[in-house]
Amino acid sequence: xxxxxxxxxxxxxxxxxxxxxxxxxxxxxxxxxxxxxxxxxxxxxxxxxxxxxxxxxxxxxxxxxxxxxxxxxxxxxxxxxxxxxxxxxxxxxxxxxxxxxxxxxxxxxxxxxxxxxxxxxxxxx
Amino acid sequence: xxxxxxxxxxxxxxxxxxxxxxxxxxxxxxxxxxxxxxxxxxxxxxxxxxxxxxxxxxxxxxxxxxxxxxxxxxxxxxxxxxxxxxxxxxxxxxxxxxxxxxxxxxxxxxxxxxxxxxxxxxxxxxxxxxxxxxxxxxxxxxxxxxxxxxxxxxxxxxxxxxxxxxxxxxxxxxxxxxxxxxxxxxxxxxxxxxxxxxxxxxxxxxxxxxxxxxxxxxxxxxxxxxxxxxxxxxxxxxxxxxxxxxxxxxxxxxxxxxxxxxxxxxxxxxxxxxxxxxxxxxxxxxxxxxxxxxxxxxxxxxxxxxxxxxxxxxxxxxxxxxxxxxxxxxxxxxxxxxxxxxxxxxxxxxxxxxxxxxxxxxxxxxxxxxxxxxxxxxxxxxxxxxxxxxxxxxxxxxxxxxxxxxxxxxxxxxxxxxxxxxxxxxxxxxxxxxxxxxxxxxxxxxxxxxxxxxxxxxxxxxxxxxxxxxxxxxxxxxxxxxxxxxxxxxxxxxxxxxxxxx
Numbered sequence: 281x282x283x284x285x286x287x288x289x290x291x292x293x294x295x296x297x298x299x300x301x302x303x304x305x306x307x308x309x310x311x312x313x314x315x316x317x318x319x320x321x322x323x324x325x326x327x328x329x330x331x332x333x334x335x336x337x338x339x340x341x342x343x344x345x346x347x348x349x350x351x352x353x354x355x356x357x358x359x360x361x362x363x364x365x366x367x368x369x370x371x372x373x374x375x376x377x378x379x380x381x382x383x384x385x386x387x388x389x390x391x392x393x394x395x396x397x398x399x400x401x402x403x404x405x
Numbered sequence: 406x407x408x409x410x411x412x413x414x415x416x417x418x419x420x421x422x423x424x425x426x427x428x429x430x431x432x433x434x435x436x437x438x439x440x441x442x443x444x445x446x447x448x449x450x451x452x453x454x455x456x457x458x459x460x461x462x463x464x465x466x467x468x469x470x471x472x473x474x475x476x477x478x479x480x481x482x483x484x485x486x487x488x489x490x491x492x493x494x495x496x497x498x499x500x501x502x503x504x505x506x507x508x509x510x511x512x513x514x515x516x517x518x519x520x521x522x523x524x525x526x527x528x529x530x531x532x533x534x535x536x537x538x539x540x541x542x543x544x545x546x547x548x549x550x551x552x553x554x555x556x557x558x559x560x561x562x563x564x565x566x567x568x569x570x571x572x573x574x575x576x577x578x579x580x581x582x583x584x585x586x587x588x589x590x591x592x593x594x595x596x597x598x599x600x601x602x603x604x605x606x607x608x609x610x611x612x613x614x615x616x617x618x619x620x621x622x623x624x625x626x627x628x629x630x631x632x633x634x635x636x637x638x639x640x641x642x643x644x645x646x647x648x649x650x651x652x653x654x655x656x657x658x659x660x661x662x663x664x665x666x667x668x669x670x671x672x673x674x675x676x677x678x679x680x681x682x683x684x685x686x687x688x689x690x691x692x693x694x695x696x697x698x699x700x701x702x703x704x705x706x707x708x709x710x711x712x713x714x715x716x717x718x719x720x721x722x723x724x725x726x727x728x729x730x731x732x733x734x735x736x737x738x739x740x741x742x743x744x745x746x747x748x749x750x751x752x753x754x755x756x757x758x759x760x761x762x763x764x765x766x767x768x769x770x771x772x773x774x775x776x777x778x779x780x781x782x783x784x785x786x787x788x789x790x791x792x793x794x795x796x797x798x799x800x801x802x803x804x805x806x807x808x809x810x811x812x813x814x815x816x817x818x819x820x821x822x823x824x825x826x827x828x829x830x831x832x833x834x835x836x837x838x839x840x841x842x843x844x845x846x847x848x849x850x851x852x853x854x855x856x857x858x859x860x861x862x863x864x865x866x867x868x869x870x871x872x873x874x875x876x877x878x879x880x881x882x883x884x885x886x887x888x889x890x891x892x893x894x895x896x897x898x899x900x901x902x903x904x905x906x907x
Contacts, residue, residue, distance in 0.1 A: 369547045
């Protein structure tokens with residue numbers, strides 16, 4: 281294993297560790313709110329990764345204010361655009377998940393998905 | 406550029422716009438708008454299909470006339486147009502068949518919202534079929550998931566909300582992995598348009614570098630989409646979601662939504678990465694193994710189920726397994742078998758859901774297996790429809806399912822290492838299918854004692870009681886017979902489509 285690459289790309293490594301944390305929280309947590317938090321960590325780590333890929337050391341955001349039109353002066357704008365699109369998607373998904381959670385909580389007075397399933401079986405619906 | 410070439414874009418925008426408009430209309434008007442939109446899009450897809458069959462090559466539609474590496478693109482060939490047409494037909498029939506259930510099961514003030522969701526679902530399915538841009542595909546995957554989740558939970562009871570939550574969690578895990586795969590691939594190639602990515606992937610492959618990252622990309626995207634399309638063992642959410650949602654939701658979800666993801670995966674394999682690289686990477690062997698497991702285990706679960714609707718839902722797990730086995734064979738004939746199975750399963754599974762609801766209508770709305778005794782006599786058309794659907798699923802000649810099984814077997818013969826496993830699994834799965842479907846067919850044609858009927862207050866249902874549902878069932882039976890009896894031209898179209906697909 282070559283750890284030199286890992287250290288020189290430590291930002292990407294951090295993004296991937298965050299992805300792992302978010303993914304396992306979304307998968308393994310029983311509490312719905314913690315699941316949603318896990319999902320948000322997972323998505324945010326992806327935005328970090330994309331933003332890192334678009335950034336070029338020493339350059340500025342591609343908004344022309346001082347008349348400089350040279351491409352060399354700016355970073356790659358496409359990943360930033362992807363991050364914005366991704367944020368819109370994850371905001372709407374989070375809103376939907378939260379509304380589902382509220383409905384379940386009002387009916388069953390718990391946030392634990394397994395308990396809700398047990399209660400449903402008792403109801404025999 | 407001919408006018409007809411604009412139709413794919415117009416059909417996506419049309420259904421996307423019909424969604425918000427439906428939200429301010431009353432339930433009745435929204436319903437008619439929805440039926441109109443689906444019909445118009447179906448007609449436009451047919452026109453596009455005729456056009457691309459005529460020219461014999463696929464064409465690229467650039468959005469806003471920005472040239473290739475920068476702009477967003479739609480790419481249309483025979484395969485895409487055929488899928489769009491077929492999805493519209495199935496969706497129209499599902500909406501028709503479930504209209505009475507929607508009226509009974511949804512809150513009155515929320516019925517128009519159902520059409521918002523269906524319109525959004527249609528537009529996202531069309532976009533998944535047509536798009537040539539990977540990130541656009543991701544965005545529409547999410548729109549698809551959100552509207553599918555809404556379709557499950559709009560019938561408000563504890564079961565459906567729990568099912569929708571579980572569906573959402575699994576889907577989010579899947580789309581998280583899919584997005585990570587796209588980000589890696591963008592990082593490796595620097596492109597988002599599918600054809601440009603493939604060029605760069607070829608260059609990377611030729612240079613012999615980045616072998617491992619490319620493999621990781623393929624794995625992430627395959628696993629992500631496999632989770633979303635409920636490949637065994639990621640199917641835990643499926644029986645509840647299909648079993649308890651309202652009829653047209655269950656029919657649309659099982660026949661169209663999961664197929665949209667499979668179609669996107671096929672597109673990624675052929676157009677983004679290139680099937681040669683996928684074949685070398687052994688990823689498809691893993692999909693093949695899970696597909697085989699799904700074919701057997703889905704049927705075993707279905708046999709153990711006493712609730713008829715959940716039984717049909719479990720049978721979907723087995724059918725998704727078939728589709729992945731076809732992909733996993735690693736040949737174009739295998740993929741054509743998968744594509745044919747997408748069509749035949751969509752036609753058959755939607756028919757089964759509608760027919761079962763016809764049978765349960767004549768059995769006091771109970772979905773219990775034993776309450777259906779003699780239901781084939783109480784609702785004759787639904788009995789016939791269920792029998793046709795069962796025969797098709799089991800793979801009896803004349804019906805759609807037989808042709809797809811035949812295509813799978815024919816594709817398997819060309820594969821040295823996977824031939825035996827595929828053929829044995831096909832045989833075992835066919836027997837297991839026969840066990841639970843024939844069991845149900847015999848049950849619905851076993852006469853029930855009149856005294857029991859009187860006690861349970863079951864009453865007969867005639868065609869004139871449910872004109873829309875009966876019409877949907879007749880159309881589905883005809884669709885099944887078309888797929889079963891004149892498969893030659895359709896397979897030919899799929900082959901032509903595959904040739905211009907990559």
